[in-house]
Amino acid sequence: xxxxxxxxxxxxRVFERPPLSPPEAIERVYLIGICGKGMGALAELLAEAxxxxxxxxxxxxxxxxxxxxxxxxxxxxGYDAAHIDGWADLVVVGNAATPTHPEAAAARExxxxxxxxxxxxxxxxLRQRQPAVVAGxxxxxxxxxxxxxxxxxxGLDPGFLVGGVMVGEEATSGLGSGxxxxxxxxxxxxxxxxxxxxxxxxxxxxxxxxSLEFDHADIYDDWDEYQRAFHAFVALPPPDGLLVLNGEDAxxxxxxxxxxxxxxxxGEEGKEPASGETFDIAARGLTAVEGGQTFTLVVHGEAxxxxxxxMGGRYNALNALAVAxxxxxxxxxxxxxxRGLGSFRGMKRRQEVIAEEAGVLVVDDFAHHPTAVEATxxxxxxxxxxxxxxxxxEPRSNSSRRAAFEAPYAHAxxxxxxxxxxxxxxxxxxxxxDFLDAExxxxxxxxxxxxxxxxxxxxxxxxxxxxxxxxxxxxxxxxNGSFDGLVAKLASQLSS
Numbered sequence: 128x129x130x131x132x133x134x135x136x137x138x139x140r141v142f143e144r145p146p147l148s149p150p151e152a153i154e155r156v157y158l159i160g161i162c163g164k165g166m167g168a169l170a171e172l173l174a175e176a177x178x179x180x181x182x183x184x185x186x187x188x189x190x191x192x193x194x195x196x197x198x199x200x201x202x203x204x205g206y207d208a209a210h211i212d213g214w215a216d217l218v219v220v221g222n223a224a225t226p227t228h229p230e231a232a233a234a235r236e237x238x239x240x241x242x243x244x245x246x247x248x249x250x251x252x253l254r255q256r257q258p259a260v261v262a263g264x265x266x267x268x269x270x271x272x273x274x275x276x277x278x279x280x281x282g283l284d285p286g287f288l289v290g291g292v293m294v295g296e297e298a299t300s301g302l303g304s305g306x307x308x309x310x311x312x313x314x315x316x317x318x319x320x321x322x323x324x325x326x327x328x329x330x331x332x333x334x335x336x337x338s339l340e341f342d343h344a345d346i347y348d349d350w351d352e353y354q355r356a357f358h359a360f361v362a363l364p365p366p367d368g369l370l371v372l373n374g375e376d377a378x379x380x381x382x383x384x385x386x387x388x389x390x391x392x393x394g395e396e397g398k399e400p401a402s403g404e405t406f407d408i409a410a411r412g413l414t415a416v417e418g419g420q421t422f423t424l425v426v427h428g429e430a431x432x433x434x435x436x437x438m439g440g441r442y443n444a445l446n447a448l449a450v451a452x453x454x455x456x457x458x459x460x461x462x463x464x465x466r467g468l469g470s471f472r473g474m475k476r477r478q479e480v481i482a483e484e485a486g487v488l489v490v491d492d493f494a495h496h497p498t499a500v501e502a503t504x505x506x507x508x509x510x511x512x513x514x515x516x517x518x519x520x521e522p523r524s525n526s527s528r529r530a531a532f533e534a535p536y537a538h539a540x541x542x543x544x545x546x547x548x549x550x551x552x553x554x555x556x557x558x559x560x561d562f563l564d565a566e567x568x569x570x571x572x573x574x575x576x577x578x579x580x581x582x583x584x585x586x587x588x589x590x591x592x593x594x595x596x597x598x599x600x601x602x603x604x605x606x607n608g609s610f611d612g613l614v615a616k617l618a619s620q621l622s623s
Contacts, residue, residue, distance in 0.1 A: 129346075131322060139226035140320050145240045150251045153216045158182030159230050160221025161202055165244055165313075167191040168288050168299035169219065172252065174198045175302050182219075183210055183230060194297060208233035215239055219247045220318050222325075231319065243318035245328035248288060253308055253329060256286060259453055260329045262312035262360055263337030263373070265499050269438075270337055270446040271311040272474045277450050277467030278307060281459035285309050291493070294472040294479065307333075307457050314356050316346055324356045333369040333456065334361065334388075335449045339378040340498055344529055357382060364388035371452045373445060374399070374406050391456075393448035395441075396425060408452040410434075410444055415509040420444055424451060424465060432465035438473055440506025478507060481614050484621035486598025488514065491614045495523065495607040497535035504542045507603055514601040518543035519592060519613070521585065521606040522563055523551050533563055537571035543603070545595065546572050546579035547588045549610070585611040593620050 131140045147153075156173050160166050161182025171194070173180045181201040184192075195202055203210050206229045211218060218234040218241040226232065234241045242250065249258075261271040268291040275287040286303035290311045312326030312334070339357060347353040361382045364370050367389075373379045374392030380400065383390045393408040410422035411430065419437040422444060423430050436447050447468050454464050473479065481489040488511060494503040504516060518540055522532070540546050550565040565581040572579035582588035596602055604614050 129322060131320070136226050139232075139235070142235060142320070144242075144320070145238050147240055147242060147246075147250050148216065153178065153251070155179045155181075155215050156217045156219060156247075157211050157215035157230075158219045158221070159206070159224050159228065159234075160184055161195065161200075162186070162191040163221055163223070164191070164290050164299065165288075166219070166221050167195060168290075169244055169248060170195055170200055171198055171298070172248075172288060172300040172302065174200055175300075176251070181210075181214075183207075206230050211239065212237075217242065217247070219244055220320075222316060222318050224319060226319050228319075241320075243321050243325075243328070245317050245325040246321070248310070249328050249330060252286065252302075253310075256308040257306045257332040257457075258308050258310055258329050259285070259333040259335075259457070260310045260312040260326060260331035260360075261335045261337070261449075262314065262326045262357070263335070263379070264314075264340045264342050265496065265502070266337040266442060266446050267311045267313070268493070269443065269474050269477050270335060270449055271309055273446060273468070273471050274335075274450045274453055275309045276471045277454045277464055278305070278309070278457065278459065280467035280470060281454060281463035283307060283454075283457060283459060289474075291474045291476065293474055312360070314342075314353075314360075322346075324360070326360050327356075327363070331360075331364050331368065333371070333453050334364050335371045335453060336361065336379050336382055337373055337446060337449060338376055338498075339382075340496070342496055354378070358385050361386045361388075369453065369456050371408075371449050373449070374404065375445065380404070391452045393445065393452055395422075395444070408448045408455075410448055413441070413444055415439065415441075415512075417512070418510065420509070424448075424461060426451075426455065426461070431461035434465045435469050437469065437471065438506075439478060439510025440502060441509075442502045442506065478503070478510065482618035482622070484618055485596075486600075487596045487621055488601045489614065489618050489621070490601060490603050492603060492605050493607050494605045497532060497539040500536070500605060501539035501542055503605060504539070504603065507601060511601055514599060515544045516601050516603055517545045517547065517592070517596060519547045519549075519588070519602060519604045519617075521549040521551060521608065521610050521613075522565075523606050523608040523610075529563060533568050534571070536563075537568050537575065540568070540579070541572045541575035541577045543577060546577060547592050547595075548579065548581040549585050549588055549613075550581060550583050585613040585616075589613065589616060589620070592617065596621070 162184035183203040284305040286308035374394040391407040409425040413422040569579040569581040
């Protein structure tokens with residue numbers, strides 16, 4: 128990651144921030160970019176804790192704006208330095224804000240105490256708790272939500288902040304009363320004035336690393352730099368803390384040598400590495416069944432519980448093992464863990480069933496990295512066997528829009544039965560020479576034997592998609608953005 132001094136506008140990024148007041152001395156908190164998922168979750172957490180909260184966003188859009196309004200949180204639409212004049216004790220700057228952002232610049236020039244989202248969370252909520260931080264390239268949101276649910280079912284009432292919404296409830300954060308606080312540990316940078324990975328700032332007591340694969344090419348120069356972020360992360364849990372590692376991932380296993388904490392490896396029984404390492408937490412007899420999968424939970428070689436996980440995809444079984452390791456260490460019984468795993472309804476936009484219309488099952492998923500796309504396609508096949516899977520994909524994230532991902536996407540998307548690919552719009556910070564060629568991806572998928580077409584937009588592909596789908600199909604819509612409302616439009620047109 129680039130050092131602040133390397134930016135052309137370093138004189139605006141490097142400055143002496145006023146020290147943060149003790150939490151008990153802070154009354155009013157202002158959030159720049161409050162309608163973002165993470166910032167909105169923090170706003171709700173602050174309101175629950177009794178702080179006076181308000182904030183701004185370029186467009187106050189639902190569902191977040193509606194939820195914040197219900198909490199009594201004022202949202203200013205548009206950005207104006209006057210919004211914070213003389214009001215805020217603390218300004219939380221979203222990581223999308225640049226140094227010249229009018230409100231961020233005002234906070235800096237007026238020497239108002241300011242911080243990033245992860246630093247604010249750590250300062251105001253985590254210091255007296257035991258943070259359980261879920262990190263890794265893939266699976267963070269689902270694993271954090273599942274951990275929160277299992278600990279709740281075990282009566283441990285954790286605090287939590289998750290980058291998604293658990294099905295069956297609208298909350299993405301909560302104070303809880305127990306010692307554990309569950310946090311999704313993103314490796315993206317914290318703020319324009321703090322380029323450290325967010326996960327570093329949470330100071331984990333217990334930590335999970337689900338996977339390790341190069342991502343976020345917009346802020347990490349190469350694989351070595353990406354790895355170093357995780358090297359720093361796993362060094363944080365204390366000796367009496369816990370580091371839970373995916374033992375099936377060779378890169379993740381190597382992190383065991385970089386921590387002072389106790390280490391637990393997890394994986395499917397029989398998939399142990401050739402080096403002879405064994406899994407501390409394992410799944411025995413993992414079997415895909417209609418609506419999910421079953422396995423025996425094995426701890427240090429002893430079968431302790433039978434689990435029926437209502438989520439498809441082997442990767443979700445591995446996520447469940449990571450959760451079991453942390454929950455058991457936090458004091459949950461094996462029976463409570465199995466009960467919690469079995470009652471989890473999943474996360475919105477993670478294999479979320481939106482509708483079944485005209486015999487077509489419409490499933491929404493957040494997958495955007497090539498590995499996640501391939502795993503999601505495989506997961507829905509296991510969960511809904513016999514259905515023809517039509518993948519509808521938009522490469523929207525800063526990394527996924529890069530030409531370097533063309534071949535990995537073609538490999539992943541060719542595992543579907545058909546592909547409809549939307550070309551993302553060129554943003555101001557995109558390099559046209561390094562921009563992904565959607566037509567090239569579609570051509571490579573066709574060369575692999577899978578029908579594929581690329582379109583300039585979501586609306587452009589919708590008529591052909593409707594014409595292609597038939598009873599018994601599964602339409603798997605994947606994007607880490609709104610996809611211009613494609614999921615709702617598809618469900619609506621199928622029903623008409």
